[in-house]
Amino acid sequence: MDGAVDTPPRVTPDPARQRAAHQPGAGRSWLRTTWSDLRRQAWAFWFLAPAAIAYTVFLVWPLAQTVQYSFYDWNGITPATPVGLENYVAAVTEPEIRSALFRSLVFVGFYAVLPTALGLLIAGVFARIKVRGMTLFRAMIFVPQILSTVVVAVAWRWIYAEDGPLNALLELVGLGSLTRAWLGDFTTALPAVGLIGTWIMFGLCMVMFVAGVQKIPTDLFEAARLDGAGAVREFFAVTLPALRGEILIAMIFTTTVALRNFDIVWNTTAGGPGDSTKVPSVFIYQAAFQSREVGSAAAIGVLLTLLILVVVGIIGLLLRDRGDS
Amino acid sequence: MRTRRSERIGAYAILITCSVIALYPFVSILGLALSPPGERPSGFSFPTELYFGNFAKAWSGGGFDTALISSLVVATAVVVGTIVLALPAGYALGNTRGPVFALIGGILVVGLVLPYESMIVALYTMFRDWGLLNTWWALILPQIGLSLSFATLWLRTAFRQTPESIAEAAAIDGASRLRTLRSVLVPIMMPTVLTLATLLFLFTWNEFLLALVLVPDEQSAQTAPLALSFFAGNRRTNDPAVTAAAAVLVALPILITYIFLQRRFITGMLAGAMKE
Structure with a gap:
């Protein structure tokens, strides 16, 4: 799913609460407690059933099918031949696909790291200052998140175009020698597409972090100031730790979007020039619908899914443990 | 919490810059869309008169x-x-x-x-x-x-x-x-x-x-x-x-x-x- 989540009521699970709610009772076995809990709450399964069916048919089943396809050589029409792990071996050994994965990591820098850093920096400023008209600014800064990715791509294609605003600006400030077709140039296409991601995400991060900062009790800042902390120390001692939850959600969301990224790449460069902006999801689309190598598309898909789960897991662990210990 | 005037001005400067950056790409295609044929805005200028013909062409x-x-x-x-x-x-x-x-x-x-x-x-x-x-x-x-x-x-x-x-x-x-x-x-x-x-x-x-x-x-x-x-x-x-x-x-x-x-x-x- 695209698009932003402002601060929804927490979507992350709350393991502490769930564990606390379910300490095995003294003298009763854990299994029996669970079983009696289930019987008492049997009604809940009726309430869950319709959603569970839809979830299974349209998400779990296609995922299972993808895993199955990944072990076959199949053009999508004629009968498939099982090939074992061949598609996976090809995926990890082909330099083309490896560089696509590397480009994904570059996009993580542009989509996740840069916007988070910018958002934190700005949130640090607003920890010390309350301004009027925040609602209006927030609404404007959030706009990149609500525009369709295709609209965003069209707009940035114009900005990066040879006769577009960016080159005009460079001419104006006397840097005319730098002008070029930014999306058509082998060296600039990848960062140019990446910066679109930064633009999409910075407002989201900023709005989330500023909202988080303004929930921090004022006396924490006052205490820090009484202790003689300057703006920088205050940021690291008070603001940053208090924003851990927001950073976690923002990093997971932006990283996932960066690794999945298809829409922006497809509608700006379609992977070009050459292969210079080709990412895994573009590979998947092309293998599936253009070169008709369904097995290989599925194998890259499975690898991409695993990569995302691992990266999200690592972010979750890193940001969770530090504050709880 | 008391804040200094200079800090306040700095904060507004940040908010205004961010808002302009966030809105600019859409505003720029809006300007381009409203420009009459043969009078394409070069770079970041905006059309002097509004022309809606491009919308009609796109629509049809x-x-x-x-x-x-x-x-x-x-x-x-x-x-x-x-x-x-x-x-x-x-x-x-x-x-x-x-x-x-x-x-x-x-x-x-x-x-x-x-x-x-x-x-x-x-x-x-x-x-x-x-x-x-x-x-x-x-x-x-x-x-x-x-x-x-x-x-x-x-x-x-x-x-x-x-x-x-x-x-x-x-x-x-x-x-x-x-x-x-x-x-x-x-x-x-x-x-x-x-x-x-x-x-x-x-x-x-x-x-x-x-x-x-x-x-x-x-x-x-x-x-x-x-x-x-x-x-x-x-x-x-x-x-x-x-x-x-x-x-x-x-x-x-x-x-x-x-x-x-x-x-x-x-x-x-x-x-x-x-x-x-």
Whole structure:
């Protein structure tokens, strides 16, 4: 799913609460407690059933099918031949696909790291200052998140175009020698597409972090100031730790979007020039619908899914443990 | 907390810069779209007179009338379908405890980050076998499945935050769980549900890859972003001003909705944050 989540009521699970709610009772076995809990709450399964069916048919089943396809050589029409792990071996050994994965990591820098850093920096400023008209600014800064990715791509294609605003600006400030077709140039296409991601995400991060900062009790800042902390120390001692939850959600969301990224790449460069902006999801689309190598598309898909789960897991662990210990 | 004047001015400078950066790309294509032929704004100048011919050309050339209707139908169906399924599920998860329900919640969390980009072949094959390719169903059904984890987890939190006394009072009055949910809890939770609906509508309206894969050949089923992508990629209509006009047409419904719902959006957001 695209698009932003402002601060929804927490979507992350709350393991502490769930564990606390379910300490095995003294003298009763854990299994029996669970079983009696289930019987008492049997009604809940009726309430869950319709959603569970839809979830299974349209998400779990296609995922299972993808895993199955990944072990076959199949053009999508004629009968498939099982090939074992061949598609996976090809995926990890082909330099083309490896560089696509590397480009994904570059996009993580542009989509996740840069916007988070910018958002934190700005949130640090607003920890010390309350301004009027925040609602209006927030609404404007959030706009990149609500525009369709295709609209965003069209707009940035114009900005990066040879006769577009960016080159005009460079001419104006006397840097005319730098002008070029930014999306058509082998060296600039990848960062140019990446910066679109930064633009999409910075407002989201900023709005989330500023909202988080303004929930921090004022006396924490006052205490820090009484202790003689300057703006920088205050940021690291008070603001940053208090924003851990927001950073976690923002990093997971932006990283996932960066690794999945298809829409922006497809509608700006379609992977070009050459292969210079080709990412895994573009590979998947092309293998599936253009070169008709369904097995290989599925194998890259499975690898991409695993990569995302691992990266999200690592972010979750890193940001969770530090504050709880 | 006292703040110095210089700090305050600095803060406004940051906010204004960020707002300009956030709005500029859309404003720039709006300027391009409004420019008369032969008088293309070079770089970042804006047209001196407004010309609407590009919009007419985009409208007639790109099939955006049917595309906007498709987007509206698909997004509405996905929002309604998702919420109807997620309300009982969120209620169940919000009012139960135990490892089994925690596990179900965990499965939904995984669903939040699963890239459907990986599964497009499987979705394509499935809908081809069902004979539903190039129909609205091919867009509505998978997107309900994809939105469910987000919606259910959102509602689970909302139900956990609702005071138990309300549901207990209804139970004492003899209402069944389903009836309590429908007649007592849902009305109370309307603001949360509407915020959720707004977000789901937005996600669905802007969806691109599923449309590209599942309704590629039938123009009447294509959504606005897909129509725009085809229109912008079509070499014969390659006048940047007309493409810009098409992009503005596709963005406008969402932007207008955003302007009106922004207040609800933000108050809902703050209410959710405060309850936490």
